[in-house]
Amino acid sequence: MGTFILRRLILSIPVLLGILFLTFALTRLLPGDPCRAALQEKATEEACNAFNQRYGLDRPITVQFKIYLQDFVQGDLGTSIKYNYSVMRLIVERLPTTLELSIMAMFFAVAVGIPLGLLSAYYHNSSIDIGTMVIANIGVSMPVFWLGLMLAYFFAVVLKGTPFVLPPSGSQSPGMQIQPFYEAWGLNIEPARSSVWAFISNMTITNAALAGDWAGFKDGFRHMILPMVALGTIPMSIIARMTRSSLLEVLGQNYVKTARAKGAYERNVVLNHAFRNAMLPVVTIIGLSLGSLLSGALLTETIFGLAGVGSALYDAINGRDYTVVQAFTVIIAVIFVIINLLVDVLYVFLDPRIRLN
Amino acid sequence: MTDEPMLKVENLRTYFFTRGGTVKAVDGVNFEVKRGQVLALVGESGCGKSMTALSIIQLVDKPGKIVEGTVIFDGENLLERNRSQMTEIRGKRISMIFQEPRSSLNPVIRVGKQLDEVLKLHYEDMDKHERRQRVIQLLKDVGIPDPERRANNYPHEMSGGMAQRVMIAMGIACEPELLIADEPTTALDVTIQAQVLDLIRKLRDEMQMAVIFITHDMGVVAEMADDVAVMYAGTIVEHAAVGSLFEEPMHPYTQGLIASIPILGEFKDRLEVIPGTVPSLIDMPPGCRFASRCKARVEHNLEKCLHEEPELLEVREGHQVRCWLYEENA
Numbered sequence: 192m193g194t195f196i197l198r199r200l201i202l203s204i205p206v207l208l209g210i211l212f213l214t215f216a217l218t219r220l221l222p223g224d225p226c227r228a229a230l231q232e233k234a235t236e237e238a239c240n241a242f243n244q245r246y247g248l249d250r251p252i253t254v255q256f257k258i259y260l261q262d263f264v265q266g267d268l269g270t271s272i273k274y275n276y277s278v279m280r281l282i283v284e285r286l287p288t289t290l291e292l293s294i295m296a297m298f299f300a301v302a303v304g305i306p307l308g309l310l311s312a313y314y315h316n317s318s319i320d321i322g323t324m325v326i327a328n329i330g331v332s333m334p335v336f337w338l339g340l341m342l343a344y345f346f347a348v349v350l351k352g353t354p355f356v357l358p359p360s361g362s363q364s365p366g367m368q369i370q371p372f373y374e375a376w377g378l379n380i381e382p383a384r385s386s387v388w389a390f391i392s393n394m395t396i397t398n399a400a401l402a403g404d405w406a407g408f409k410d411g412f413r414h415m416i417l418p419m420v421a422l423g424t425i426p427m428s429i430i431a432r433m434t435r436s437s438l439l440e441v442l443g444q445n446y447v448k449t450a451r452a453k454g455a456y457e458r459n460v461v462l463n464h465a466f467r468n469a470m471l472p473v474v475t476i477i478g479l480s481l482g483s484l485l486s487g488a489l490l491t492e493t494i495f496g497l498a499g500v501g502s503a504l505y506d507a508i509n510g511r512d513y514t515v516v517q518a519f520t521v522i523i524a525v526i527f528v529i530i531n532l533l534v535d536v537l538y539v540f541l542d543p544r545i546r547l548n
Numbered sequence: 549m550t551d552e553p554m555l556k557v558e559n560l561r562t563y564f565f566t567r568g569g570t571v572k573a574v575d576g577v578n579f580e581v582k583r584g585q586v587l588a589l590v591g592e593s594g595c596g597k598s599m600t601a602l603s604i605i606q607l608v609d610k611p612g613k614i615v616e617g618t619v620i621f622d623g624e625n626l627l628e629r630n631r632s633q634m635t636e637i638r639g640k641r642i643s644m645i646f647q648e649p650r651s652s653l654n655p656v657i658r659v660g661k662q663l664d665e666v667l668k669l670h671y672e673d674m675d676k677h678e679r680r681q682r683v684i685q686l687l688k689d690v691g692i693p694d695p696e697r698r699a700n701n702y703p704h705e706m707s708g709g710m711a712q713r714v715m716i717a718m719g720i721a722c723e724p725e726l727l728i729a730d731e732p733t734t735a736l737d738v739t740i741q742a743q744v745l746d747l748i749r750k751l752r753d754e755m756q757m758a759v760i761f762i763t764h765d766m767g768v769v770a771e772m773a774d775d776v777a778v779m780y781a782g783t784i785v786e787h788a789a790v791g792s793l794f795e796e797p798m799h800p801y802t803q804g805l806i807a808s809i810p811i812l813g814e815f816k817d818r819l820e821v822i823p824g825t826v827p828s829l830i831d832m833p834p835g836c837r838f839a840s841r842c843k844a845r846v847e848h849n850l851e852k853c854l855h856e857e858p859e860l861l862e863v864r865e866g867h868q869v870r871c872w873l874y875e876e877n878a
């Protein structure tokens with residue numbers, strides 16, 4: 192297992208280089224000029240020359256790429272042209288929200304999708320099956336922004352005044368102050384704005400949980416419910432359908448007949464013999480839907496007013512903020528590579544047949 | 549030992565209700581098996597052998613359904629049991645092994661654990677340690693070398709022959725009264741096949757199990773069976789002791805099957821084949837199901853065969869046949 196992971200990690204290096212090259216090339220291909228975008232009406236010839244010199248944009252493109260690579264290896268993602276501070280700081284400010292949202296949405300998708308698919312297959316062709324699949328088919332064809340708006344309307348407007356009302360925007364109620372968890376733990380540190388400490392404490396719910404702030408946790412969670420459902424519904428539906436069809440196929444396999452012939456109860460047959468085999472294609476689907484999840488996250492953040500990567504990336508693209516666009520793209524791609532690695536590891540764990548080669 | 553049959557199947561009918569119509573896979577089957585006896589169920593593929601076996605332990609998948617009949621096992625009609633009551637019988641008192649050993653084992657579970665599961669299901673008072681010992685003993689009994697190590701194998705790490713031994717070990721784990729073996733050697737090569745047959749015979753002798761042995765291979769029948777039931781298109785067309793059947797096959801279909809056995813060392817210009825194909829199980833013609841392929845019908849110029857279905861009648865002591873040729877002998 193260890194060597195497998197190591198081998199996969201080494202194999203990721205060329206992928207990573209490819210990603211770095213592509214993002215670099217793509218940002219350079221964006222029409223428009225960073226100097227004009229940043230300085231706008233102040234962008235005179237001289238000002239632009241100075242600007243380009245300062246950000247190294249006057250050097251030959253190959254040299255720019257080399258510098259970019261060197262900095263990347265040293266953990267330096269550059270300086271935002273627009274905000275004029277390190278991109279790392281921007282990431283630490285914005286990525287935690289997106290990450291928390293994506294993880295929760297995926298958790299929702301898996302925790303609801305798999306049981307739905309199971310039920311559906313178990314009661315194949317019954318009204319439960321039909322009902323579940325109608326929901327899944329509607330869910331999979333629902334655009335994120337539309338579902339988001341409908342959810343916000345329903346839970347924030349229609350249900351206003353009932354106990355079921357949910358906040359339609361932001362990640363915290365106004366006036367809610369949650370101590371950073373390291374302070375709550377009594378650690379006497381003043382972390383830099385781009386440190387791991389800051390990163391974790393920027394994840395509202397995680398921070399509240401770590402700090403032991405129950406009220407803050409509940410508040411943060413309530414804010415995340417609607418975005419989570421909006422973002423998680425498509426993958427949830429895909430997972431439910433995949434679980435169902437995969438389980439149905441597995442239930443027709445010979446070894447399932449063997450399990451029944453042994454005298455196993457039907458529940459045991461489904462959960463112990465069929466389920467693990469049926470999960471193999473589902474794991475693949477989960478990995479793949481994480482890709483669409485990230486792009487959906489950007490939309491969801493906009494609808495629910497969450498300060499995540501989405502709005503930062505949007506601004507950066509409009510402002511020709513090369514360094515930021517590059518950095519975020521690379522980060523998302525790296526996350527994707529890591530997720531794929533995890534999926535592969537999970538696959539090996541689930542299916543002993545892969546271990547041999 | 550009494551003469552009461554261990555298992556008595558009467559008028560069993562299992563139909564598949566499909567869009568294209570009702571497939572009468574098993575259509576009025578009768579037979580019995582005594583303790584310690586091997587009954588071979590033979591016939592071409594698709595004639596309903598597996599469905600007959602699966603009906604006995606009520607494992608027919610949808611859209612199949614047992615529509616009629618009784619399955620008397622040890623004096624009790626199993627078809628009156630509900631689903632959860634059947635789990636007490638399956639694997640413990642009646643066990644079944646299948647044709648494709650490697651796909652019949654769960655690919656993601658170690659074989660030792662799969663064996664252990666049968667014991668766990670049926671012997672509640674056995675602890676983990678005892679079960680482990682029994683698993684090793686079982687693997688040893690079915691002739692698997694180095695059983696401690698093999699128990700930790702996954703099915704894909706075993707050959708077909710080894711996997712079938714594991715299936716057999718699973719089948720005999722709870723010392724069942726009846727073992728149903730559905731073409732257990734069809735997927736194996738010839739030498740392994742002989743070993744597996746020997747093993748089943750040995751276990752039958754040691755444990756006095758009744759065995760229903762399903763095959764389409766008449767050579768295997770000659771080697772294994774005490775009694776033989778020949779199936780054709782969902783019905784039994786001939787039933788006799790193995791000696792009687794081979795010496796004097798009565799049904800033209802059985803005669804055809806026996807003529808098609810290749811004999812080692814004997815040169816035949818070509819093997820006999822039975823012309824034609826099995827009629828559709830959805831629109832069964834009236835009359836004898838074999839009529840359209842029957843040479844004897846043409847030779848004897850029998851009109852009746854096309855209009856009226858013959859019954860399975862005892863034509864000689866212990867030898868039943870379903871054919872109009874023997875009408876007056878009955």
Ligand SMILES: Nc1ncnc2c1ncn2[C@@H]1O[C@H](COP(=O)(O)OP(=O)(O)O)[C@@H](O)[C@H]1O
Pocket residue numbers: 564566571573591592593594595596597598599600610611612829
């Ligand atoms: N799921 C199914 N749907 C419709 N017909 C089926 C199904 N399964 C089996 N059958 C029918 O049952 C008949 C008997 O099958 P089977 O008992 O498996 O034959 P065999 O003698 O080869 O074991 C087949 O000819 C097939 O037409």
Ligand SMILES: [Mg+2]
Pocket residue numbers: 594597598599730731
């Ligand atoms: Mg069969």
